[in-house]
Amino acid sequence: MKLLEVKSLTKQFGGLRAVSAFDLSIEEGEIFGLIGPNGAGKSTLFNCVAGVYPPSGGDVLFSGKSISGQKPWNLCKRGLARTFQIVKPFASRSVLYNVMVGSFATTGKSAAAERKAREVLAFLHLDKKTEILAGNLTIADRKRLEIARALATEPRLLLLDEVMAGLRPTEVDEMVAIIRTIRKNGITVFVIEHIMRAIMALSDRIAVIHFGQKIAEGTPAEVASDKNVIKAYLGEEYAVS
Amino acid sequence: MITILEDTINGILMGSIYGLMALGLTVIFGVLKVINFAHGSLLMVGMYVAYWAVQLTGLHPYLALILVVPVMYLFGYYLQDIVIKPIYKAEKQVREPITVIIVTTGVWYILDNLSLLVFTPQYRSLPDNPLRGKMIEIGSMLISVPKLWGAVTAVLTAAAIYWFLQKTRMGRAIRATSLDREAASLMGIRQYSIYNITFGIGTAAAGVAGVTIVPFFNVFPTVGVLFDIKCFIIVVLGGLGSIGGAILGGIIIGIIESVGPQFMAATWTEAIVYGLFLIFLFVRPSGLFGVKYDW
Amino acid sequence: MTRERIQIFFLIAAAGGALGLPLVITSPTYLHILILLFFYAYLTTSWNLVGGFAGVLPLGHSTFVGIGAYTSTILSLQYGISPWIGMIIGGVLAAIAGVVIGMPTFKMRGAYFALATIAFAEGFRVMVENIDYLGPFFLNGPRGLQIPPLNVGLANFMFTGKSPYYYIILVMLAAVLILTYAISRSKLGYQLVAGGEEPEAAAALGINVARAKLIAMAMSSFLTALAGTFYARFTLFIHPKSAMSLDLSFEIAFIALIGGRGSIAGPVLGALLLRPVGDFSRIYFGDKLPGLHLIIFGVVLILVMIYQPRGLQEPLTRAYHRLLDRLSGKIEK
Numbered sequence: 013m014k015l016l017e018v019k020s021l022t023k024q025f026g027g028l029r030a031v032s033a034f035d036l037s038i039e040e041g042e043i044f045g046l047i048g049p050n051g052a053g054k055s056t057l058f059n060c061v062a063g064v065y066p067p068s069g070g071d072v073l074f075s076g077k078s079i080s081g082q083k084p085w086n087l088c089k090r091g092l093a094r095t096f097q098i099v100k101p102f103a104s105r106s107v108l109y110n111v112m113v114g115s116f117a118t119t120g121k122s123a124a125a126e127r128k129a130r131e132v133l134a135f136l137h138l139d140k141k142t143e144i145l146a147g148n149l150t151i152a153d154r155k156r157l158e159i160a161r162a163l164a165t166e167p168r169l170l171l172l173d174e175v176m177a178g179l180r181p182t183e184v185d186e187m188v189a190i191i192r193t194i195r196k197n198g199i200t201v202f203v204i205e206h207i208m209r210a211i212m213a214l215s216d217r218i219a220v221i222h223f224g225q226k227i228a229e230g231t232p233a234e235v236a237s238d239k240n241v242i243k244a245y246l247g248e249e250y251a252v253s
Numbered sequence: 254m255i256t257i258l259e260d261t262i263n264g265i266l267m268g269s270i271y272g273l274m275a276l277g278l279t280v281i282f283g284v285l286k287v288i289n290f291a292h293g294s295l296l297m298v299g300m301y302v303a304y305w306a307v308q309l310t311g312l313h314p315y316l317a318l319i320l321v322v323p324v325m326y327l328f329g330y331y332l333q334d335i336v337i338k339p340i341y342k343a344e345k346q347v348r349e350p351i352t353v354i355i356v357t358t359g360v361w362y363i364l365d366n367l368s369l370l371v372f373t374p375q376y377r378s379l380p381d382n383p384l385r386g387k388m389i390e391i392g393s394m395l396i397s398v399p400k401l402w403g404a405v406t407a408v409l410t411a412a413a414i415y416w417f418l419q420k421t422r423m424g425r426a427i428r429a430t431s432l433d434r435e436a437a438s439l440m441g442i443r444q445y446s447i448y449n450i451t452f453g454i455g456t457a458a459a460g461v462a463g464v465t466i467v468p469f470f471n472v473f474p475t476v477g478v479l480f481d482i483k484c485f486i487i488v489v490l491g492g493l494g495s496i497g498g499a500i501l502g503g504i505i506i507g508i509i510e511s512v513g514p515q516f517m518a519a520t521w522t523e524a525i526v527y528g529l530f531l532i533f534l535f536v537r538p539s540g541l542f543g544v545k546y547d548w
Numbered sequence: 549m550t551r552e553r554i555q556i557f558f559l560i561a562a563a564g565g566a567l568g569l570p571l572v573i574t575s576p577t578y579l580h581i582l583i584l585l586f587f588y589a590y591l592t593t594s595w596n597l598v599g600g601f602a603g604v605l606p607l608g609h610s611t612f613v614g615i616g617a618y619t620s621t622i623l624s625l626q627y628g629i630s631p632w633i634g635m636i637i638g639g640v641l642a643a644i645a646g647v648v649i650g651m652p653t654f655k656m657r658g659a660y661f662a663l664a665t666i667a668f669a670e671g672f673r674v675m676v677e678n679i680d681y682l683g684p685f686f687l688n689g690p691r692g693l694q695i696p697p698l699n700v701g702l703a704n705f706m707f708t709g710k711s712p713y714y715y716i717i718l719v720m721l722a723a724v725l726i727l728t729y730a731i732s733r734s735k736l737g738y739q740l741v742a743g744g745e746e747p748e749a750a751a752a753l754g755i756n757v758a759r760a761k762l763i764a765m766a767m768s769s770f771l772t773a774l775a776g777t778f779y780a781r782f783t784l785f786i787h788p789k790s791a792m793s794l795d796l797s798f799e800i801a802f803i804a805l806i807g808g809r810g811s812i813a814g815p816v817l818g819a820l821l822l823r824p825v826g827d828f829s830r831i832y833f834g835d836k837l838p839g840l841h842l843i844i845f846g847v848v849l850i851l852v853m854i855y856q857p858r859g860l861q862e863p864l865t866r867a868y869h870r871l872l873d874r875l876s877g878k879i880e881k
Binding site (some may be wrong): 282286287288336339340343344351352354355356358359360361362363365366367369370374478482485486489493518520521523524526527528530531534535538 | 603604605651652653656658659660662663664666667668670671674675677678794798801802805837838839840842843845846847849850853854857
C-alpha cells in the first residue's frame, strides 16, 4: 500500500521555483531516501510534506487522503512525525520532559505520557540521561532526542531531516541501526541525508533531486550507477569505486 | 469646511512630528527585531538636552540639533553596547529576544525616574523662543509655524535615514544584518557594532523629534509616556520596520486627533486611535508597508 | 528524616505561619501592606500562566483587574447582586477580553502581543474614563465608583477589620498556586512550555500552539479579574487610574519576571522580595526621593535579566535544595 504520495508538487518562492512537478510515492514499511546537492530543493519538498509550507501546486496524499496545506499539528495527529535538520530541543527542560511533549500527542494523562516517553527513551538508549537538561546534551544525543520526541507521537510515517549530519562514524553506524529497528517496528521512514554511505546502506529506494526536479529514482545501486546522478551530484570518483 | 481643512493641515503637520518620534523605534525594530520600550524615555532625554541647550545659550531652538544629534547618538550607541548587548550574546539561539523588551522597559523606568529626581516634576517650557505661538495665515486658516518646521524636519530626517540605509556602505551592512544576522556576520559584518550604530541612529532620531517639539511643548520627566504608546501604535499601523510607514502612520493619527474633536469630545479621539490599532491587528497585522510575519 | 518529610514540614510551617500572622501583626498599616503583598503575589502568579508558561509578554493585565472590579461593583451597587457572583461574571468577561486580544496576536511575533495588550489596556481605560453610563450601567467616568461600607458580612464580601481580607487573599493565593502546580504537570503545561520555547518543534509534535496560548490567556485573565473584585471590596473605591493603570500592568510583569517567569515559586518570591522594597522606600524616601523604588526596580530588572535570566528563583531554589540535602543528611546520621 502506498503510504505517502507526492503528485506533481510545485513550490514557488517569488520568482524562484524551488520544487517543480515532483512525483514520489513511498510504500508502507519502506525506508525511502531523498538526496541531492545543496540547494536542490530537498528541504523545501520535505517542508511541503510536513505542512510547514503550503505547496503552490500539486498534491500530497497520506494513506490515500490529501493532506496538502494541512497544519503541522494536524499532520502529527494523523500519524506523520518529523525531526528538524537544525535540532530544536526544549533546551531549558529535561530529556524526559522533551519526550513527554511528544507522547502527550496521543494521551491526555501524565502517567501514560511518562510511561510512553520512558519506553521510547530506553529504545534510543537515552534512558540514563532522562534528567539531563536537553540544552546540555551532545550533538549526537540531541539528534536522538529529536527522533525520540517524534517516535513518542506514535507515527506511521517518520520524516528524518539529516539526522546524521555532524555525527562521528561510529555514531552514524548506531543511528543506521536505530533507523532499521524503527522500520522493523512497522514505521515507514522517509530520510533526507547528506552522508552517502549511510543513506546507501539504509534505503530501500532513493530519489535524487536536482534544481527542484527528480533526475533519478531506484535502488541504491541503480541510483549510484545512473549517469545523470553521477554528473549532477556524486562526482566521477564515486562512480569508479 | 475651512475649519476642517485647517484642522487637517495642522493634523498632518503634528502627525509628521509623531512619525518622526516613531522613526527611531521602527529603525531599531527593523534591525534588532525588538520593540524598544525605552523609546519614549529617549525622546524625553532628547527634549531635556534640547531644552537646556536653548535655555542656557538663548539660541534658536533648531540650533540645538548640533548638540542633540551627536549626544543622543552616543547615548544610544553605548546604551545598546552596555545594557542590551549582553542579552543578545547570552541568547544567541533565541529567535525573538523577549528579554530585550524587558530590559528596555527597565531602562524606561530608570531614565524617567532619574529625571524625576534630577529635574523634579516641574513643567519646563521655552517661552521666549522665536517659534513659540507663531502662526501663518492662509486665507482664514491659521497654520502653526513650529509644527510646520517640525513636519519639514520629520520628512527630511526620514529621507536622510532612508538615503543612508539605501545608498551608503554602512547602510547596506545594516540592511544585510536586518535581513539575516547570521549570513551578514559570515560576510564579515560585525553584528553587534551594527546593533550599536542602529541604536545610536534610532536614539538620535528621537533626539531630533525632541528638538522639534520643545519650542511648543512642555518638558517634564514623564513626557515620554505621553508619546511612546502613540509611537507603538504608529509603527504597527505603518508596518514595523518601515520608514515611510512610520511617517504615514503618524499622519493618520495626527489627522484623527486634530479633526476628531469637530465631531466628538476630544478625549474620545484617543479611544478611536486605540480602536483603529486593534482593527489593524485583526485585519492587517503587518501594517500598511510591513513585511508579513507568521511564526 | 527524608527530604520529602522535611519539605512537608516546611510547607506546614509556612502555612501555619501565614495563618497565624494576623494574630502577631496587629498594626493595621502592616497588615495592609501584607494583604497587598499577597494580592500582588496572586496577580503575578495568575500573570505567570500566560507570561511565564506560554512564553509571551502580556503588559496589560491591569485591564482584567479593572474588568473584574467594575463588573462586581456595578452589579452589587445597582442590582444588589452578591460580589461573589459578580466576581465570577467579571472573570468570564475578562476571559473573553483576553481571548479577543490573543486571537490575532498569538500567531505573530511576540512583540505584537506585547503591544496589543498595552493598546487594549490603555484603550479600555480611556473608554471607561469617557463613559458615565454604558447603557444601564453607571461607570461614573474618571471619578470612579465608591462602595459604601454597608451590609457587613461574608455574603456581601465586606468586613470591618482587615484580617478577613487577609484570609480571603491567602486562600485565593493558595488556590492559584495549586492550580499552577497542576497545570505545570498537565498536558496543557507541557504544550505551553514547548510552544513558548520552540514553536515549530511544538507544532510538529501535534501542538496547536496558538490554541494552547489562548487557553492559558483565558485562564490567566479570568483569575486576574477575580483579584479585581477583591481589590474593589478591600479598598472600597475604584477608578480607572488605579484599577486599570499601565503602572499596575507593568508592576505585575516586572515582579513576575524578576522572581522568575515560568516557575511556580518565582512570581511569589518576586512579590515577597520587591513589594517591601517598594513599600518601605515609599514610606521612608517618598518625599525626598520620589520614584526611587522604581529606579531600584529598573536596575534590579536589568541585572536579573542579564545575570539570572530565569529569575531570582533559580539561585534560591538551588540554595533551598542544598539546605534540604544538608538537613536530611545530618538527621540521618
